[in-house]
Each structure stands twice: as structure tokens, then as C-alpha cells.
Amino acid sequence: MSLLELDSVEVTYSRRGRDPVRAVAGASIDLRPGEIMGLVGESGCGKSTLARVAAGLLAPSAGAVRFDGEPIGKLSRRARPRREVKLQMVFQDPYSSLNPRRRIGSQLADAIRINRLLPADQHERRVVELLGHVGLPASALHSYPHQFSGGQRQRLAIARALAAEPTVLVLDEPLSALDASAQAQVANLLLQLCRELKIAMLLISHDLAIVRQIADRISVMYLGLIVETGTTQQIWSEPQHPYTRALIGAIPHADGLGTKPEALPGEVPDPARPPSGCRFHPRCPHTHDRCTTAAPSLIPLAGERTVACWLHVEGGAGPATDTTTTDR
Ligand SMILES: Nc1ncnc2c1ncn2[C@@H]1O[C@H](COP(=O)(O)OP(=O)(O)OP(=O)(O)O)[C@@H](O)[C@H]1O
Numbered sequence: 001m002s003l004l005e006l007d008s009v010e011v012t013y014s015r016r017g018r019d020p021v022r023a024v025a026g027a028s029i030d031l032r033p034g035e036i037m038g039l040v041g042e043s044g045c046g047k048s049t050l051a052r053v054a055a056g057l058l059a060p061s062a063g064a065v066r067f068d069g070e071p072i073g074k075l076s077r078r079a080r081p082r083r084e085v086k087l088q089m090v091f092q093d094p095y096s097s098l099n100p101r102r103r104i105g106s107q108l109a110d111a112i113r114i115n116r117l118l119p120a121d122q123h124e125r126r127v128v129e130l131l132g133h134v135g136l137p138a139s140a141l142h143s144y145p146h147q148f149s150g151g152q153r154q155r156l157a158i159a160r161a162l163a164a165e166p167t168v169l170v171l172d173e174p175l176s177a178l179d180a181s182a183q184a185q186v187a188n189l190l191l192q193l194c195r196e197l198k199i200a201m202l203l204i205s206h207d208l209a210i211v212r213q214i215a216d217r218i219s220v221m222y223l224g225l226i227v228e229t230g231t232t233q234q235i236w237s238e239p240q241h242p243y244t245r246a247l248i249g250a251i252p253h254a255d256g257l258g259t260k261p262e263a264l265p266g267e268v269p270d271p272a273r274p275p276s277g278c279r280f281h282p283r284c285p286h287t288h289d290r291c292t293t294a295a296p297s298l299i300p301l302a303g304e305r306t307v308a309c310w311l312h313v314e315g316g317a318g319p320a321t322d323t324t325t326t327d328r
């Protein structure tokens with residue numbers, strides 16, 4: 001069963017005097033209990049928008065979001081039903097969730113108090129436990145955010161999210177503001193929290209190497225749509241969508257370290273004026289007539305993976321050998 005389900009989600013931003021942007025154009029994702037799902041794609045493809053919808057911070061223009069089987073709506077933090085505090089978000093910049101002028105101990109205690117999770121006399125014990133979960137000493141509770149390194153601050157932001165005892169964390173580029181060694185350490189911490197505390201994570205990252213290292217499954221997003229989903233092993237060893245192949249093919253080193261999808265050839269189209277048919281067709285090496293006129297929907301392939309590409313026939317395991325594929 002899915003713990004967090006995004007079903008054909010659309011988000012359109014209206015802009016004064018300019019065309020509206022359909023930043024998310026009907027994307028579906030399901031996150032299962034205790035798994036890490038990586039969400040990858042080039043800059044501007046709608047990852048952060050989708051993350052904010054997934055965390056209940058932004059209402060979709062169309063489609064549905066379900067958490068634990070129940071629809072969620074956009075509500076202020078305080079007005080949210082209690083069960084929805086189990087859905088927490090971590091941002092790229094830890095300062096956005098930490099107050100620079102308050103000691104760590106009282107900020108973490110606040111998160112416990114706001115969610116009415118424990119009586120006041122147990123707050124300090126729990127704060128120390130939360131610091132332990134993120135690998136920081138108990139003495140950190142007396143310090144201010146600026147007294148920590150970037151990696152430590154991100155650990156604190158994660159501890160703040162953990163205070164709500166989440167079953168799901170949505171993390172939007174949680175590592176991209178960190179240096180390489182802090183990235184690796186925080187990535188390991190996420191994996192450990194997922195396994196030990198059984199927290200499911202939707203992990204948005206530009207860095208394919210890190211996603212490969214810690215995600216159980218990967219969804220690939222292109223211009224507002226999910227174009228492929230599969231296990232990390234499947235996506236890595238047998239990418240089916242030409243875009244996924246291009247993303248992985250753009251990695252210069254065997255170990256894939258530090259690779260960003262920006263390395264892909266061709267321009268990312270303007271999401272306010274997306275190409276007709278398959279949105280990837282102007283950059284695709286396999287484009288044929290149908291790709292320019294009709295958008296492929298996500299097709300299930302063997303092994304619980306899905307792909308949205310005309311090169312694939314329903315139930316098929318790989319690219320069709322000719323381009324006259326079956327209509328769906
Ligand atoms: N508040 C907004 N108003 C108008 N357009 C927006 C707004 N927020 C995002 N957009 C546009 O929506 C599209 C998707 O943006 P989003 O931030 O979700 O992408 P992203 O995949 O997270 O990119 P990045 O990797 O650079 O963080 C972009 O074209 C962006 O310019």
C-alpha cells in the first residue's frame with residue numbers, strides 16, 4: 001500500500017501579464033512505507049513544486065494527494081489534522097526551518113510542544129534523543145544555529161522534522177547546499193533514519209550519484225511529468241525512457257560523483273509553452289511522427305516499473321525494435 005500518493009497532480013502558476021506556467025502537468029508518484037524514493041530531473045522541471053504539494057504546503061490545481069489513504073488539503077501548520085504532522089518537509093536551506101536567534105534546545109522543544117506530543121517534563125530528554133538521532137551531542141541544545149557547520153545545521157533541521165515523529169519526510173535538495181563530505185555524511189544519516197526509524201522519504205536531488213546510493217526507487221521527471229519510475233537498480237542498469245538514458249549517459253565518471261543533469265544536451269523548453277505530443281520529443285534521438293502529436297501515458301512494464309514513451313508497448317520489457325508501436 002502507498003503511504004503517500006500523488007495522483008495526476010497539476011499545478012499552474014498564474015503570472016501577471018504573462019502566460020501561466022503549468023509547472024506540474026499531471027504527475028503521479030506513490031511512496032511506500034519505509035522506502036526512499038528519489039525524484040530527479042533537470043532544473044525547472046517542477047520537482048520543488050511537486051514536493052510542496054506532496055507535503056501539503058501547496059494545493060494542486062488538479063489531481064489528488066493522499067496520505068495514509070486520506071486526502072490532504074492545504075492547511076496552515078496549526079490547523080492541520082494531527083495525523084498530518086506525520087508528514088514533514090526538509091528544505092535545501094536549513095535556515096528556513098531554524099530561527100537564528102533561539103537556542104537549539106528550545107526550538108526542538110517547540111516542535112514537540114506545538115504538536116502536543118509529550119508532557120513538558122519530558123521535552124529535554126526527547127530533545128537530547130533527537131540530537132542523538134542526527135549524530136549531534138546533547139550539548140548542542142545550548143547553542144545557536146550559527147555555531148554549527150552547514151552539515152550540522154542540516155542535521156538540526158532534520159532533527160526538527162523528526163520531533164513530529166514523522167512517517168514521511170519530503171526532502172527538497174537537502175544536500176545541495178553542503179560540501180562533498182557533509183553531503184555523504186548527511187546522505188548516510190538519511191539512509192540510517194529510514195532504516196532505523198522506518199521513515200519513508202521522497203528525496204529530491206540533482207545529484208544522481210547520491211540518489212543512486214540511497215534510494216530504493218527512482219522517479220524521473222521531465223517538464224512537469226513523471227516519465228519513468230522503477231527500482232534504483234532497474235533505472236540504473238536498464239533505463240527505458242530516452243530521457244532517463246540521457247540523464248545517466250551524461251554522467252562523465254564511472255562512479256557518477258557530483259553529476260548534475262544540467263550536463264544534458266539541448267535546451268529545456270519553456271514550461272509555459274511545452275512542446276506538442278511527448279514533451280521530450282524535440283530533444284529525443286528516437287522521435288517519430290506520433291511523438292510530435294500525442295502524449296504517451298505511463299505504461300506499466302514488467303517488474304513494477306512504468307515508463308511514458310511511445311517506444312514501449314504495454315507489458316513490454318524493453319524498447320520496441322521498430323517505431324510502429326501499438327496504440328494504447
Ligand atoms: N511561484 C511561482 N510563480 C510562477 N512560476 C513559478 C513559481 N514557482 C516555480 N515556478 C516555475 O515553475 C517551474 C517549476 O519550478 P520548480 O521550482 O518546481 O522546479 P525545480 O524542478 O524544483 O527546479 P530546480 O531544480 O531549479 O529547483 C519553473 O518553470 C519555475 O520557473
Ligand SMILES: [Mg+2]
Binds near residue numbers: 047048049172
Ligand atoms: Mg527545486
